[in-house]
Amino acid sequence: MSDLARYVIRRIILAIPTLLGVSVIVFLMIHMLPGDPAQLLAPPEATIQEVEMIRRRLGLDKPLWEQYLIFMSNALKGEFGKSLFTGHTVSELLWPAYLNTLTLSVLAMGFGLVIGVLMGIYAALRPNTVRDQAVTSLSLLGISMPVFWLGLILIEIFSVWLRLLPSGGSGTFKHLILPSLTLGLVGAAYVGRATRASMLEVLSQEYIRTARAYGLPDRLVIYVYALRNALIPVVTVAGLIFGYMMAGAVLTETVFSFPGLGRLIVNAIFARDYPIVQAGILVVATTFVVINTAVDILYAFINPRIRLR
Amino acid sequence: MNAKTLALAAVVVIIIVAAAVLFMAPKPTPVERKVLKVAMGTDIVTLDPHDVPDNPSIYVIDNIYEGLVEYDDKLNIKPVLAERWEISPDGKVYTFYLRKGVKFQDGTPFNAEAVKANFDRLFNNKELANRNRLVPFIDKVEVVDEYTVRIILKEPVATFLNLLCHPAGMMISPKAIKEGVDLKHNPVGTGPYKLKEWKPNTYIELEPNPNYWGGTPKLAGIKFLVVPEDEARVQMVESGDADVAIRVPAIDVQRLKQNPDLNVNVTRTIRIVYIGANMRSPRLQDKRVRQAISLAIDRDAIVEKILHGVGRPAKSVIAEELIGFYDTGKLKYDLEKAKQLIKEAGAEGLELNLWTPKGRYPGDYEAAQAIAQYLEAIGLKIKLRVWEWGSYVAELLKKPEDASPERDLFLIGWAPSTGEYIGVFRPLFLSESIPKFNLWFYSNPKVDELIKKAEHAPRDKIVDYTKQIQEILLDDLPAIPIYNPGDVVVYKKDIKSLYYIPTEVILTKYAYFGSGG
Numbered sequence: 152m153s154d155l156a157r158y159v160i161r162r163i164i165l166a167i168p169t170l171l172g173v174s175v176i177v178f179l180m181i182h183m184l185p186g187d188p189a190q191l192l193a194p195p196e197a198t199i200q201e202v203e204m205i206r207r208r209l210g211l212d213k214p215l216w217e218q219y220l221i222f223m224s225n226a227l228k229g230e231f232g233k234s235l236f237t238g239h240t241v242s243e244l245l246w247p248a249y250l251n252t253l254t255l256s257v258l259a260m261g262f263g264l265v266i267g268v269l270m271g272i273y274a275a276l277r278p279n280t281v282r283d284q285a286v287t288s289l290s291l292l293g294i295s296m297p298v299f300w301l302g303l304i305l306i307e308i309f310s311v312w313l314r315l316l317p318s319g320g321s322g323t324f325k326h327l328i329l330p331s332l333t334l335g336l337v338g339a340a341y342v343g344r345a346t347r348a349s350m351l352e353v354l355s356q357e358y359i360r361t362a363r364a365y366g367l368p369d370r371l372v373i374y375v376y377a378l379r380n381a382l383i384p385v386v387t388v389a390g391l392i393f394g395y396m397m398a399g400a401v402l403t404e405t406v407f408s409f410p411g412l413g414r415l416i417v418n419a420i421f422a423r424d425y426p427i428v429q430a431g432i433l434v435v436a437t438t439f440v441v442i443n444t445a446v447d448i449l450y451a452f453i454n455p456r457i458r459l460r
Numbered sequence: 461m462n463a464k465t466l467a468l469a470a471v472v473v474i475i476i477v478a479a480a481v482l483f484m485a486p487k488p489t490p491v492e493r494k495v496l497k498v499a500m501g502t503d504i505v506t507l508d509p510h511d512v513p514d515n516p517s518i519y520v521i522d523n524i525y526e527g528l529v530e531y532d533d534k535l536n537i538k539p540v541l542a543e544r545w546e547i548s549p550d551g552k553v554y555t556f557y558l559r560k561g562v563k564f565q566d567g568t569p570f571n572a573e574a575v576k577a578n579f580d581r582l583f584n585n586k587e588l589a590n591r592n593r594l595v596p597f598i599d600k601v602e603v604v605d606e607y608t609v610r611i612i613l614k615e616p617v618a619t620f621l622n623l624l625c626h627p628a629g630m631m632i633s634p635k636a637i638k639e640g641v642d643l644k645h646n647p648v649g650t651g652p653y654k655l656k657e658w659k660p661n662t663y664i665e666l667e668p669n670p671n672y673w674g675g676t677p678k679l680a681g682i683k684f685l686v687v688p689e690d691e692a693r694v695q696m697v698e699s700g701d702a703d704v705a706i707r708v709p710a711i712d713v714q715r716l717k718q719n720p721d722l723n724v725n726v727t728r729t730i731r732i733v734y735i736g737a738n739m740r741s742p743r744l745q746d747k748r749v750r751q752a753i754s755l756a757i758d759r760d761a762i763v764e765k766i767l768h769g770v771g772r773p774a775k776s777v778i779a780e781e782l783i784g785f786y787d788t789g790k791l792k793y794d795l796e797k798a799k800q801l802i803k804e805a806g807a808e809g810l811e812l813n814l815w816t817p818k819g820r821y822p823g824d825y826e827a828a829q830a831i832a833q834y835l836e837a838i839g840l841k842i843k844l845r846v847w848e849w850g851s852y853v854a855e856l857l858k859k860p861e862d863a864s865p866e867r868d869l870f871l872i873g874w875a876p877s878t879g880e881y882i883g884v885f886r887p888l889f890l891s892e893s894i895p896k897f898n899l900w901f902y903s904n905p906k907v908d909e910l911i912k913k914a915e916h917a918p919r920d921k922i923v924d925y926t927k928q929i930q931e932i933l934l935d936d937l938p939a940i941p942i943y944n945p946g947d948v949v950v951y952k953k954d955i956k957s958l959y960y961i962p963t964e965v966i967l968t969k970y971a972y973f974g975s976g977g
Contacts, residue, residue, distance in 0.1 A: 186850030194513040194589045236505050238644045239660050310699040318699045319692050408687040410662040
C-alpha cells in the first residue's frame with residue numbers, strides 16, 4: 152500500500168501546477184471577455200462617474216496583475232471574495248451549490264452505472280440481434296437527445312400529469328429524483344455503449360472460452376470473469392462522465408431550477424461576476440483532478456495486472 | 461306522554477334542527493393564510509431600494525418597503541406613507557402630511573425626521589445606484605413638524621410624484637441607516653412583509669410583519685422561487701409547485717387559457733423595443749434611409765407572428781400609457797414609399813450591419829431576423845449579428861470615438877422604471893446622455909431644449925412640448941420604435957388582488973387566497 156500512498160502524493164503534487172495554470176487562464180479569459188461588471192450592475196441611467204465609482208468599489212480599476220495577486224493570495228487563505236452583484240461571500244454561494252451538484256452527480260452516476268452496465272451486458276450477450284440493436288439504438292437516442300428536452304418531458308409526465316414528484320427546486324430527496332434520472336439516463340447511454348463494446352471484446356478472449364469449456368456456469372463466467380475486466384474502460388468513461396456532471400450539469404440544473412454549481416458558474420459568466428467564475432472553475436478543475444486520480448487508483452483495484460508506476 | 465317528555469322531545473328536535481341548519485348553511489368562505497409561491501426567472505441582486513438595478517429585486521422590495529406614494533396597476537399615484545400632500549402654485553414646494561402610527565420593522569417610528577434621513581442618504585451616499593432619479597431635482601428637504609415634511613425642488617417637475625413612486629423614494633429605517641446595517645441583505649422597511657431568508661440562486665422567503673400599520677398581512681408568507689427556465693416556470697404552476705409564474709412565454713398563452721385552474725394575465729408594459737440607428741455611421745447619414753427602414757417594417761406582423769399577439773406595434777418613442785405620449789401617425793408600413801426613398805437616396809444595395817441580443821426581450825432575435833428580411837426587400841443588404849448581452853452592453857456604451865465602425869442598426873429595448881416620460885427622453889435623446897444611453901449618438905439642440913422645457917412644464921402643458929419632441933424624433937429616427945412587448949403572468953384562480961404594474965413589476969403585497977369571485 153505504500154506504493155499506492157506514494158503514487159497518490161505524487162499525483163497531488165503534480166496537480167498543483169495544473170491548478171495554478173487553470174487559475175491564470177481562467178483569470179485572464181474572464182477579464183479579457185468584453186463586458187464590464189460595473190456597467191452591468193449600474194442602472195441604465197447611471198452617469199459615467201457613477202459607473203467609475205462602482206468600478207472602484209469593486210476593485211476593478213486596479214491593473215490586472217495586481218487583481219490576480221489579490222485573488223490568489225486570498226484564495227490560498229481560503230477566501231474567494233464576494234459576489235460583485237449580490238455581495239454574498241463566494242464561499243457561502245459556492246459550497247452549497249457544490250454539495251448540491253455532488254449529491255446530484257453521485258445519484259445520477261448511480262442510475263447511469265446500474266442502467267448502463269446492465270444494458271451493455273444485455274446487448275453484448277446476443278450481439279447483432281434485435282435486442283442488441285434495440286439497446287444500441289436506445290443508447291444512441293440517449294446520447295443524441297438534448298438533456299433539457301428529456302428533463303421537460305420527465306417533468307410533464309411525473310409532475311404535471313402524475314403529480315408524483317416536484318417539477319423543480321431543491322431541499323428534499325424527492326427533488327433529486329427527476330434531475331438525477333435525467334442526468335443519469337444520458338450517462339447510462341454512454342456507459343451502456345462502453346460496456347457493450349468492452350464486454351464483446353472480453354467475451355471473445357481465450358480465457359473466457361476456456362472457462363466456458365470447463366463447463367463453468369454462464370452466470371459465473373459473465374459476471375465474475377468477464378465483467379471484471381470489461382469494466383476497466385467503463386470506469387474511465389464513468390470517471391469522465393462524472394467530471395462532466397460536476398461541471399456541466401448546467402442544462403439539467405436550469406430545467407429543474409436546481410441550485411447547482413454549473414448554473415452558478417454560467418450565471419456568473421453572463422453577469423461577469425469574476426470572483427464566482429474564478430473560484431467556481433478552480434473548484435471544478437480540482438474536482439476533475441481528484442476524479443482522474445481516483446479513477447487511476449480504481450484501475451489497480453479492479454485489475455491487479457495494472458501495476459502502479 | 462307527559463309534559464316533561466314532550467319538553468325533552470322538543471328540545472332534542474330543536475337541537476337537531478339547529479345543528480342541521482348550522483351544518484347546511486353555506487359557510488362563510490374562509491380566507492386561507494398560505495404562503496404565496498412565485499416562480500421568477502432570475503435571482504435578485506439586492507434588497508436595498510435606493511441601490512436596486514433590476515426588476516426581480518423590486519418584486520421583493522415592494523413587499524418590504526413603502527414610499528410616500530406608489531403606483532397602482534394603471535400607473536395612477538396613490539398615497540401610502542403620505543396621507544395627502546399639497547403642491548405650491550409655482551410647482552416647486554411639495555408638502556407631505558404623513559401617516560401616523562407607522563413603525564419600521566425594527567420598531568423605529570416613521571415620521572418627518574425619518575423621511576429626511578432617507579433623502580440625506582440619497583444626497584450623501586454617491587454610490588447609491590438610484591440617487592439620480594431624485595437628487596438632481598431636489599433643492600432641500602425640510603422637517604415642518606413631526607408628521608409634516610416639505611420637499612423643495614430646484615425647478616418645478618410635473619411628474620415629481622411619479623418619480624417618488626420609484627424604489628429610490630422608499631423609506632428605510634433611519635436607525636438602520638445610522639447604524640450602518642448591511643441593507644443589501646438586511647432590509648428594514650415599513651411594509652407588510654419582512655425578510656425571512658434569502659438563499660442565493662434558490663429562493664427569497666418573506667414572512668408577515670405582525671405590526672404592519674395596515675393590519676395583519678393576508679398571506680402566511682411569500683416565497684420567490686428562482687426558476688430560470690421559461691417552460692419550467694409554467695410547469696411549476698401547472699403541477700401546483702408554484703402559485704404564480706412570471707414572464708411566461710407568449711406561445712403558451714392559448715394552451716394555458718384552457719386550464720380551468722389558472723388565470724392567464726396578458727399585461728401591457730411601457731417598454732419599447734427600438735432599432736437604433738447610429739447617427740455617426742457614414743452609411744446612415746441620409747435621413748431618407750432611416751425613414752425607409754422604418755416604413756419597410758411591418759410592425760403588425762411582428763406582433764402577431766413573433767410575439768403571438770402579446771404586445772402592440774409601437775406608435776411612438778414612448779409607450780401609450782405615459783404622460784406626454786402623442787401619436788404622430790408616422791410609424792406605418794409602406795413598402796412602396798420605402799423603396800422610393802431608398803431610390804431617392806441612392807442607397808440601393810447599401811450594406812448595413814444589424815445587431816441584436818437574443819433572449820433579452822421577448823422576440824428580440826426573431827424580430828431582428830424578420831427586420832433583416834424586410835430591409836432586404838427594399839434593396840438593402842443586411843448582415844445580422846447576434847450578441848451575448850454582457851458584451852453587447854459593453855459595446856453599446858462605448859464613447860463615440862471608441863465605438864465599433866460596424867455599428868449601424870442595433871436592437872435595444874427601454875422601459876423607464878420611473879414610469880414617466882422624463883425617464884425616456886432624458887437618458888435616450890439628450891445630447892449630454894452621450895456616451896451613456898443615447899446609444900444612437902443623437903444630438904439635436906432643438907430637442908435638448910424641448911426636453912428640458914417638457915421636464916419643467918406644468919402638467920397640462922407637457923404634451924405641447926412632448927408633441928414637438930416626438931414629431932422631430934420620428935422624422936429624424938435615431939431610434940426606430942418597433943414594438944411594445946406585453947408580459948404574461950399565470951397564476952392560480954384562487955389568488956386575488958395580484959397586480960401587475962406596467963413598469964414590469966408584479967405587486968404581491970396585496971394578494972391573498974380566497975375562493976369564489
